[in-house]
Amino acid sequence: MLRLDDVTKEFRIGAFGGKSVAAVRGVSFEVVPGEVVSLIGESGSGKSTIGRMILGLNPVTSGSITFDGLPVRAGKEYYRRVQGIFQDPFSSFNPVFKADRVFTMIKEAYYPSVPGPEWAAKVEESLRDVRLNPGQVLGKYPHQLSGGQLQRLLIARALLLDIKLLVADEITSMLDASTRIDVLNLLAELKVRGLSVLYITHDLSLGTYLAERTVVLRRGSVAEMGPTERVFGDPLHPYTRELLSAVPRLHETWDDAVPVETCLYHLKGGTGGLAEADPGHFVACAQLETC
Structure with missing residues (x-):
C-alpha cells in the first residue's frame, strides 16, 4: 500500500539558503494493508519529517513515496484515503469554533449531497466507534474537552472518510497514562477492521x-528494521540496544551504555543500505559516520 524508496529530505539553511542539511537520508520501508508499523527514534531523528512527506506536507528531495502504486499527491482525493493526526490535538482545532466544526468541514468537502439527518447519524456512529458520547462532545469548544477527547474526535473525523492509512505522529505524548492506553487500544481495534x-x-x-x-531511525537513516518482537527481543544495532538500555526499569539500576560490538552489517556482507541479518530483519552499519 504505502512504499518509501530511498527517500531523502534536505532543508536549506543559512542566511541565503546556500547550505543544506539532510533531515532524512535514503529511507526505505513499506506499510501493507491492515498493518501497524512503528517508526521509532529520538528527537531530531527525522520521524515527523517522514510523516509530513507521506501526508504531502513537505516535498521529497529525492527518492519516491507511493500509495497504492501511485506517487503521493497532496489533495482532496489523496486525503480521502490517507489522514494524519499530530502530537498536539489542540493545534488541529480553531479555538473560536466548536469542536464539531471538523465534521462540518468534512461534509462540505466530501459529502455535500448527503442529507443533514443522514450525516448526523454518520457522525454519531463514528463518535461511538471511538468511544465518545456525542452528547458530551458535540457543541463544545476545544478548551472544554480533554486532549484524549480531541484526539478521538480527530480519529472519528478520519473514520468518516473510510481511510486506508492513518499517520499517527506522537498522538499519545500529551496524554496521561490511562488515556494513552485507551487511544492505543482504539488503534488496535481499527487495525482489526483493516x-x-x-x-x-x-x-x-x-x-x-x-x-x-x-x-528504528538514527540521524535520519534506518538503523534497524524488522518484526517488532525481533527488533526488541534480539536488537542487532548498537543504537537500538542503547535505546532499550535507556528505558527505566523498576527495581533495577541503569546499565552503562552498551559497547559497540562487531558490526553485524559487515558481518552479513552489507555493502550499501541495509543488510538482512535474519529473514525480514535488517540492520545498518554501526559506524554511520564513517561507513
Missing part, C-alpha cells in the same frame, strides 16, 4: 504495544 497505521513515536514501550513491524 486500517493501516504508521505509528510515529519516541517511546519504545508504546511502540511495541501494537506494531507488527518496527523501523
Whole structure:
C-alpha cells in the first residue's frame, strides 16, 4: 500500500539558503494493508519529517513515496484515503469554533449531497466507534474537552472518510497514562477492521504495544528494521540496544551504555543500505559516520 524508496529530505539553511542539511537520508520501508508499523527514534531523528512527506506536507528531495502504486499527491482525493493526526490535538482545532466544526468541514468537502439527518447519524456512529458520547462532545469548544477527547474526535473525523492509512505522529505524548492506553487500544481495534497505521513515536514501550513491524531511525537513516518482537527481543544495532538500555526499569539500576560490538552489517556482507541479518530483519552499519 504505502512504499518509501530511498527517500531523502534536505532543508536549506543559512542566511541565503546556500547550505543544506539532510533531515532524512535514503529511507526505505513499506506499510501493507491492515498493518501497524512503528517508526521509532529520538528527537531530531527525522520521524515527523517522514510523516509530513507521506501526508504531502513537505516535498521529497529525492527518492519516491507511493500509495497504492501511485506517487503521493497532496489533495482532496489523496486525503480521502490517507489522514494524519499530530502530537498536539489542540493545534488541529480553531479555538473560536466548536469542536464539531471538523465534521462540518468534512461534509462540505466530501459529502455535500448527503442529507443533514443522514450525516448526523454518520457522525454519531463514528463518535461511538471511538468511544465518545456525542452528547458530551458535540457543541463544545476545544478548551472544554480533554486532549484524549480531541484526539478521538480527530480519529472519528478520519473514520468518516473510510481511510486506508492513518499517520499517527506522537498522538499519545500529551496524554496521561490511562488515556494513552485507551487511544492505543482504539488503534488496535481499527487495525482489526483493516486500517493501516504508521505509528510515529519516541517511546519504545508504546511502540511495541501494537506494531507488527518496527523501523528504528538514527540521524535520519534506518538503523534497524524488522518484526517488532525481533527488533526488541534480539536488537542487532548498537543504537537500538542503547535505546532499550535507556528505558527505566523498576527495581533495577541503569546499565552503562552498551559497547559497540562487531558490526553485524559487515558481518552479513552489507555493502550499501541495509543488510538482512535474519529473514525480514535488517540492520545498518554501526559506524554511520564513517561507513
